[in-house]
Amino acid sequence: MKHMLDYYLTTFRIAIQSQFQYRVVQYFYMIGMIAEPVIYLVVWSTIADAQGGSVGGYTPGTFAAYYLVWTLVRNMNIVFTPYGWEQRIRSGWFSMDLLRPIHPLNNDVAYFAGMKVVVIILWLPIGLFLALFFKPELHPGWYQVIGFFFAIWSAYLIRTMLLSLLGMITFFTTRVGAIFELFFAMELVFSGRLVPMSLMPPVVQQLAGYMPFQWTFFFPINVLVAPMTALEMLGGLGMQLLWIALGWVAVKLMWRFSVRQFSAVGG
Amino acid sequence: MSAIIHLNNLSKHFKVPVREAGLRASIGSLFKRQFRTVKAVDEVSFQIQPGEVVGFLGPNGAGKTTTLKMLSGLLYPTGGETSVLGFVPSRRQPQFLRQITLVMGNRQQLVWDLPALDSYDLMRAIYAIPTAEYIHMREELIDLLEIRDLVNKPVRNLSLGERMKVEIAGALLHRPRVLFLDEPTLGLDVTMQRRIRAFVTEYNRRYGATVLLTSHYMADVEALCKRVIVIHHGKVLFDGELSCLVEEFSAFKTVGVTLQTASAELQKYGEVISQDGTRFTLRVPKLETAQVTARLLADLPVDDLNVEDPPIEDVIEHVFAQGKLEEVAR
Numbered sequence: 199m200k201h202m203l204d205y206y207l208t209t210f211r212i213a214i215q216s217q218f219q220y221r222v223v224q225y226f227y228m229i230g231m232i233a234e235p236v237i238y239l240v241v242w243s244t245i246a247d248a249q250g251g252s253v254g255g256y257t258p259g260t261f262a263a264y265y266l267v268w269t270l271v272r273n274m275n276i277v278f279t280p281y282g283w284e285q286r287i288r289s290g291w292f293s294m295d296l297l298r299p300i301h302p303l304n305n306d307v308a309y310f311a312g313m314k315v316v317v318i319i320l321w322l323p324i325g326l327f328l329a330l331f332f333k334p335e336l337h338p339g340w341y342q343v344i345g346f347f348f349a350i351w352s353a354y355l356i357r358t359m360l361l362s363l364l365g366m367i368t369f370f371t372t373r374v375g376a377i378f379e380l381f382f383a384m385e386l387v388f389s390g391r392l393v394p395m396s397l398m399p400p401v402v403q404q405l406a407g408y409m410p411f412q413w414t415f416f417f418p419i420n421v422l423v424a425p426m427t428a429l430e431m432l433g434g435l436g437m438q439l440l441w442i443a444l445g446w447v448a449v450k451l452m453w454r455f456s457v458r459q460f461s462a463v464g465g
Numbered sequence: 466m467s468a469i470i471h472l473n474n475l476s477k478h479f480k481v482p483v484r485e486a487g488l489r490a491s492i493g494s495l496f497k498r499q500f501r502t503v504k505a506v507d508e509v510s511f512q513i514q515p516g517e518v519v520g521f522l523g524p525n526g527a528g529k530t531t532t533l534k535m536l537s538g539l540l541y542p543t544g545g546e547t548s549v550l551g552f553v554p555s556r557r558q559p560q561f562l563r564q565i566t567l568v569m570g571n572r573q574q575l576v577w578d579l580p581a582l583d584s585y586d587l588m589r590a591i592y593a594i595p596t597a598e599y600i601h602m603r604e605e606l607i608d609l610l611e612i613r614d615l616v617n618k619p620v621r622n623l624s625l626g627e628r629m630k631v632e633i634a635g636a637l638l639h640r641p642r643v644l645f646l647d648e649p650t651l652g653l654d655v656t657m658q659r660r661i662r663a664f665v666t667e668y669n670r671r672y673g674a675t676v677l678l679t680s681h682y683m684a685d686v687e688a689l690c691k692r693v694i695v696i697h698h699g700k701v702l703f704d705g706e707l708s709c710l711v712e713e714f715s716a717f718k719t720v721g722v723t724l725q726t727a728s729a730e731l732q733k734y735g736e737v738i739s740q741d742g743t744r745f746t747l748r749v750p751k752l753e754t755a756q757v758t759a760r761l762l763a764d765l766p767v768d769d770l771n772v773e774d775p776p777i778e779d780v781i782e783h784v785f786a787q788g789k790l791e792e793v794a795r
Contacts, residue, residue, distance in 0.1 A: 201593040208590035212576060212583055219578045293539050294574040297567055298591050299559035458541050 205300060206308045213312025224320055231272060232324060235265040238393065239332060254397045259335030260423065264394055266334045267419045270325060272391075273317045274350040275414050277358040278306040280378045283365025287460070296460070303449065307358055314354075338422050345431045349418035352438035357414045359445025366449075369456035384409075390416025410441045468512035469643065469675050470536065475545035476699075477506040477531050505531040507699035508545065515642075518669055518676040520690035520707070524785050528699040529679040530569075533645045536677070537567040549643060563592055566641040570651030573620075573632050581616040581631040585638055592639035599638065606634040609664055626657035633661065637668065644668075646678040650685055662688045683777045697785055711774045714784045718754045720747045722761055723769040734761055743768070748775070 217224060243258040251257060256264070286292040295302040338346070364381055367374045386392050387402065389411035395403055406412050417434045420426065426434075483501050484494045506528040513519055523529045534540040535547060538554035538561065547554060552561035575584040589599040607613050610630045615623060623631065633649065646665070650658040662685055669676055680686055686693060686707065693710055695703040703710055720735065727743045734757050735749035749757045754772060761767060774780075 201590075204593075205590040208587050212579065212587055215583060216576060216578050293534070293567075293569070296539055296557070297537060297562060297565075297574075299562035300591055460540065 202304070205304065206311075209305060209308035210312035210315075213309045214315050217313050217316040221316070221320065224316060228273070228317070228320055228324060232269055232328070235268045235272070236328070238268075239265040242393070243332075254394075256394065256397070257335065259333060262328075262332035263334035263336040263423045264419055266325065266328050266332065266336075267422050268391070268415070269328065270318075270321060271350055271353065271415060271418050273321055274314060274418075275353045275357045276313070276317070277310050277354065277361050278365070280361055280365040280368070280374065280381075283362070284368045284374060284378075287368045292460070296457070301453075303358075303362060303453075306362065307355070310358070311354070336423065339428075341428045342421055342426060342431065345428075345435060346418065346422045348435055349421045349438065352435065352442060353414040353418045356410055356438060356441045356445060359442065359449050360410060360414075362449050363445070363452055366452050366456045369459040385411050385414075388412060389414055390419065394419075410445070413438045413441050469515045469550060470511075470513040470677065471546075471548045472512070472532075472536075473510050473546040474508040475506060475510070475532070475535060475547050476504065476508055476543045477528075477535060477540060478543040479503045479505055504699045506535070506542075506696075509696065509699070509701055510545075511694055511701065511704050513675055513677060515675055516669070516673045517692060518665070518678065518689050520686040520693040521677055521679045521696065522686065522693055522781060523679075523696040527696045529696055530647055531699075532696070533567060533647050533677065533679065537565055537645050538562065539567070563639060564641055565643045565645065566636040566639075567645040568633055568636045568647065568649050570629070570648035573628065575620045575628075575632055575635055577621050578619055580619055581612075581635065584620070584635055585616070588635055588638045594639055602638055602640055603634070606637055609667060610634050611660070626653045629653060629657070629661065633664070640672060642672075642674055644674055644676045644678075646676060646680075648680055649678070650680060650682055658682060658684065665689055683781065687777060695781070695784055702784055707777070710784070711777065711780050715775055715780045716751055716783065717748045717775055718751050719773045719775050720749050720754065720758060720761070721745070721769075721771045721773065722747065722765075722767060725766040725768055729765055 239261055242253060242256065242261045246253045246256060246258050246261060286295070292302070295305065298305075360381075364374075364378060367377060387398075388406040388409050389395075395406055395412055395416045398406070413434075417438065421431055421434065479502070480500045481503055482494075483499050484490050509528070509532060521529050521532070531540065535542050536549055536554055538557040541555045550561060550564050552558055554561065575581055576587070585599075585603055588594075589596070594602070607616060610633065612627070612630050612634060615627050615631055616634075620628060620631065629649065637644075644665075649665075650661050653661070665676060665678070666689060668674055676689070678685065678689060691706060693703070693705070693707050694701060695710065703713065705713075719738070721744065722731075723744045725743065727740075729745070731737050731745050731747060735747035735753075738746045738748050740746075747757075758770060758772060761770060
């Protein structure tokens with residue numbers, strides 16, 4: 199346990215150091231990422247205004263709050279992508295990770311967690327600017343602020359499990375870009391990334407209930423943005439824990455099966 | 466003494482898709498895919514004793530790296546048995562991985578953007594090395610490899626040779642008992658190659674580590690390895706002392722002769738490989754060496770004459786060309 203903590207903290211530190219080397223690139227990346235929710239926000243605010251001030255209970259102010267928190271949640275749930283898995287397996291770099299007496303997933307979790315420190319520091323001025331410009335209506339209770347902290351880290355872990363599972367397909371075939379794209383399309387629809395889930399047709403909302411996606415976007419955003427009792431919030435955090443546990447078991451099973459397929463291509 | 470590395474009929478076969486060129490074949494492959502089996506390693510057996518430094522030789526595609534990958538637990542064998550330090554490598558148990566290292570000349574594990582010292586600290590955390598032990602080993606490796614002025618620079622700013630040296634130090638911080646070195650001097654200049662060779666020798670001497678080394682540079686093998694294993698098409702062709710390899714497979718000797726004149730006709734004594742003024746180098750069938758040298762001395766005004774084994778590169782090339790499949794175990 200002490201060893202793992204030391205490992206996580208060291209990797210965390212390495213990640214922060216590495217990311218600060220590329221802070222300008224990070225900033226441009228983040229500005230590009232911010233464009234997506236700003237477009238959604240402008241479109242939905244316009245629709246809300248045209249419909250007399252709200253759509254499905256969302257006013258321009260609550261839309262602004264939703265998409266502003268969206269930018270933070272999106273940055274928090276950036277994880278090692280399947281494309282990264284594909285790259286490291288195809289190039290053979292994964293061999294070096296496999297030689298270490300520590301599961302490679304630990305590195306992914308620790309490194310990307312460390313990145314968040316840099317990401318949040320860089321996000322703060324952007325978030326402040328967006329808040330001043332779009333004037334979000336944001337009135338969370340104290341327990342929601344605490345819950346939000348746990349919700350975004352849980353979202354990070356759920357997404358890590360999901361994308362690792364997806365990435366491990368690369369052990370079987372090194373051309374899996376199409377499968378990844380399908381996954382991201384589903385995530386866009388069923389996660390609340392495109393639009394708050396409550397604005398989606400009932401059938402989509404029902405289907406989303408059986409999927410993990412909304413627990414990585416819609417729920418953490420809502421913890422801070424929507425009126426929510428402490429009990430409702432704890433229920434949601436419990437669902438996140440359930441998906442983390444399911445993901446972890448799936449990753450372990452998939453790993454055991456897939457690592458045997460590793461052919462150490464490219465060296 | 467019991468073997469530290471043990472392979473018994475170890476095999477690795479890859480199933481690779483095959484298809485003719487062209488649109489027709491492309492469409493056909495949608496309905497019926499064809500595969501062929503590539504035997505990268507085919508029933509290889511050998512043992513290595515603790516502290517041995519063994520050269521693992523073969524042309525490209527012979528199966529050297531695949532064997533090293535199986536021995537380090539990166540690849541699951543198709544068949545056969547293997548044990549390293551008493552562990553089955555493919556199980557990749559942490560206790561096993563903590564005692565080995567695999568250095569590949571074309572791979573690196575150091576963080577590209579940071580000084581090597583930061584990566585070393587990460588290695589300390591990965592291998593759970595006690596701090597005092599880590600600092601002692603790190604300093605020792607820095608001195609041995611003469612990299613004190615390199616470890617504070619970002620890895621991306623180092624030259625290939627410098628990077629290889631800091632890479633090797635990183636791979637040995639946990640003081641592995643078994644080293645798998647896959648082309649550790651690849652692309653390095655002669656001076657750097659020599660330093661790395663000296664380092665491997667010293668590491669082996671200090672810690673009694675077992676080393677299995679692949680290299681295309683015969684100078685590496687000659688300097689480091691008493692014993693060599695030659696592999697070709699996934700099969701072991703030779704396993705024994707380097708000197709025996711020359712003895713076993715060299716069909717020729719090299720005769721160097723210096724005459725008092727440069728205009729002599731020496732073709733009748735053997736194949737003239739080179740001439741530099743009055744100095745001639747001949748390739749002579751091994752069995753005829755004594756007779757040829759006697760004739761040279763009797764027939765010609767000889768100032769100097771010496772007989773040598775051919776360069777090891779030539780012998781190895783001859784072994785591969787011959788494709789001799791019988792295993793010569795000693």
